[in-house]
Amino acid sequence: MGILSVITFLPLLGALLLNLIPSSKTSTVKWAALGWSLGVFAVSLTLLKDFSSNTFHFQFTENIEWMKGMGIAYRMGIDGISFWLVLLTTFLTAISIWFSFYVNDRVKQYFVWIFVLETAMLGVFCSLDMVLFYSFFEASLIPMYFLISIWGGARRAYASKKFFIYTFAGSIFMLLGMITLASLHQKATGTLSFSIIDIQAQVANGKLWAGAFQLQAWLFWSFAVAFLVKCPAFPFHTWLPDAHVEAPTAGSIILAGVLLKMGTYGFLRFVMPLFPDVIPTMAPYVMTLAVIGIIYGAIVAAIQPDLKKLIAYSSVAHMGFVLVGLFSLNHTGMLGGTYQQLNHGISTGALFLLVGLIYERRHTRMFTEFGGLKAQMPIYATIFLIVMLSSVGLPGTNGFIGEFMALMGAFESSFAGAYGLNLGLAVIAACGVILAAVYLLYMFMQVFYGPNNNPENQRLKDIKPWEIAISGILVVFIFWGGIYPNTFLKPMEASIGAARLMAVSPAGNRPSWAESDHEIDAKMNLVYAPNRDGSKITEPLKGNEAVLTPANLHFPVKQATNLEANLSR
């Protein structure tokens, strides 16, 4: 059993073991859950030691035969994209379990569901088989549904049902798409396979889509809609504010921190590598939805009277930046978008945590109930300020790096006129940053400044040491990511470079996970590396000059891919 399986199923084992503790001993349950989740995090940290940043190929792979005749296998593996998401998942789960010491109702079940959820999330990021991926993707709905509907707020029944139905509806067509992809693979090679490595290999050499070109746009949307719902992007976002507002704090942290990332991760793992011929034509549409999401999310957030709702809508806006970065389809932008995923997980997770802290004290989240808290709770105010500014994207915090790179990528691509991207979109997206400052600063002002008239607020004490510790850890990452982002960017680069080349190169020049001698060099070009000791990366792949937008700044772009060119191939 490989390390990835261990990490994925440890939480599930924890969920089973928790059942051994009697329900009445709530504090034992809480400490056991915290201990176990920290243990899972510690185990996942061992990935750091052996992870190599030099390759885009999958590492720690496992391949166990499962449903042989149906082309389904238990395939696990991570690359630079999923690596950080795995760590983020184990980290944020431990944080949210720690926070969940506030939970007093049906305690044991609560932690069981959180652990089940953690297994599902880790499985999503580790699986390399489409059916396995789909299994985990859907399995995550059930624990989240229970977390919202049992421990949620007043409208929890409505919100949890909406969450379930939206995501289920989005992804069921992806299942049809997956089956079609597998049968296309069967047509191309003769064997049925749901492995994305196999399928992408056939996409890379152009065989898969050769006979079914007209299907590609349909399948693209069947996947894209599933992930757009999950992100969520406008107009599929309406489940998110409800789910966030009603979810318990830990649920919100996990929802914002990890579950939304499944959407953007899906774009990187499936959509970009598998539908390269339509990506350039579809990029403007997705980009437009993302930009609408940014502006719409920001405007709606600005008028919310409820802290949690405001952060929920700001999530819509921030995930828009991730999509803008990814669909700029150049290296800077995609790297920024991917990095912004992590930042959003940390910053928004932290914001929800902080709102949760005040909610546990006052049982309200309305601005109007607060005011002048800065004098009352100075430490809390300081941490809140830092986290809020990282969400705004202040230089020096992680949010700045991600948003800057994503926007920069969008500008580069649209300035060069690549993929039909409009410069206007990039400009509007950039305005979203200003709007974010407007609503977040306004919120901060309402809550922390002004007179402290409410007698209930005057009784508030500052947060406790353990609460400072949880939020402090997040603040450390906020500065770390802002001051020295290379720690996080470096391991991603090769994988992002490969994902980009998979999406934008013509058939035959696409990197393939299946070809072990394909490699990405420091300039983010595809090279042929016969001996993979790293020293001998020399020979550029034949026809490499045809790669469209080079990774580094070069203007103008040689040509845009068009469907006719590919059709005639």
Place this chain on the structure above:
Amino acid sequence: MFNFPAPTIDWVIIAPTMIVSITGLLALCLEMIWPKRDNTWIIGVSLVGLIMAAVSVVAQFSYPEATTFSDTVIRDRFALVMQLLLIVAAFCSLLFSESYLRDKRISYGEFYPIILWSLVGGMVMVTTRNMLLMFLGIEILSIALYVLAGLSRSESKSEESALKYFLLGSFASGFLLYGVALLYGATGSLDISAIASAWPRADLMHQTLLVFGFGMVFVGLGFKSAFVPFHQWTPDVYQGAPTNVSAFMAAGSKIGALAALWRFLEGAEGMKAIWMPALTVVAILTMTAGNLAALVQKDAKRVLGYSSISHAGYILVGILAHFAAPDKVGFGSLAYYLLSYTLMTVGAFAVVSLGANKGKEGTKFEELRGLWRRSPFAVACLIVFVASLIGIPLTSGFAGKFMIFGDALKANLTVLAIALAINSILSVAYYLQMIKAMFVDDVEGDEVIEKRPVSLGMTTVCALCAGGIVAAFIFTPVVIEFLVGKS
């Protein structure tokens, strides 16, 4: 001397049916010897008999195809698998019966023999290609169920259910018999395979007879399988009948009817061009009507009734996929789906039956509220059943749906695949409603729910069904290979 040509009898082929019939007789004798005693012995004998029957079915898996009773009873893989599924359905329904019947104060010993004979009817249906024998099978199955539906005599709902089922059921049998007569008139034979040979050389008049005959038969079988528009009885009957009877009705009578339909469609493959469009529409209507109506239900048994209608639609999609591309799609998906459907439906009914208390049925959502406090294990299993009914992965419900999707796409029935996908979305809402009532919601006010001891049978059936569902998912290829053999 009257020289009646006695048919040669291959006792092995009819062994499963015989074992179940004799078990039924034994159970009845036991009841007569010790009336009004507890039913432990009767249950024991019935369960042992069912296990023996199952063994005698599985043992024949390696035997060659054969016929007996002048070619009326057949043994092929399909017949064996369907018999096995029927036995599984009966076994699971019997397991939780006693505690439920006790809670409802109707623990009559006659229940067990009757349900066993009902099972015999189902087994006769699936082991024949003779239309008359098939009709006899349906009648045996149904008459036993008419009786059982009215078992709870003190409840008006149960009486209504029995009467409704009886009246509409006999009407549908009439249709079936009329269709059989027409087919007999057209082909001069009672064997279904005669349709296939008669169709190509039939003139216009005979073709009309054949089409009408087949249409009538479809109405009759469509009633038993609860296809729209012949489904109106389902929710009422399921709701009124004792829950364990509903469970067997939902699983057993559906397996029998769908297997019979499969045989008829095999015979009528030549007129595919005529019935394929009609059945496509029926499939879409069945899925959609079942799901839409279920959305507004407030009673768990009614929800399961409508859900069984929509599942019949899903299964019909799988059947149509086979007949649209017979060389590409076998009956593996159908058998797998029926197995998974049996486990999840019977399991769900079993958990719902826990609502019964002090002689009263309690299956409304508000009556089931907070059930998890009373029987946590059963409700935990219910989460698995509901996930499987929705089609969430890690359950056999997902694997079954996945295969039907695959079959439909392989057979170029994309419209049906998309209709199925949309219906899966619709179904989420009401299944969640069910789980919400039993697991999410807590009791309101000061009412304290005591943990009530759950009978061994109930625990076993929950564990068996939930475990079976997960195991059938993980070992999908193994299960399919077991069911349909190596391909």
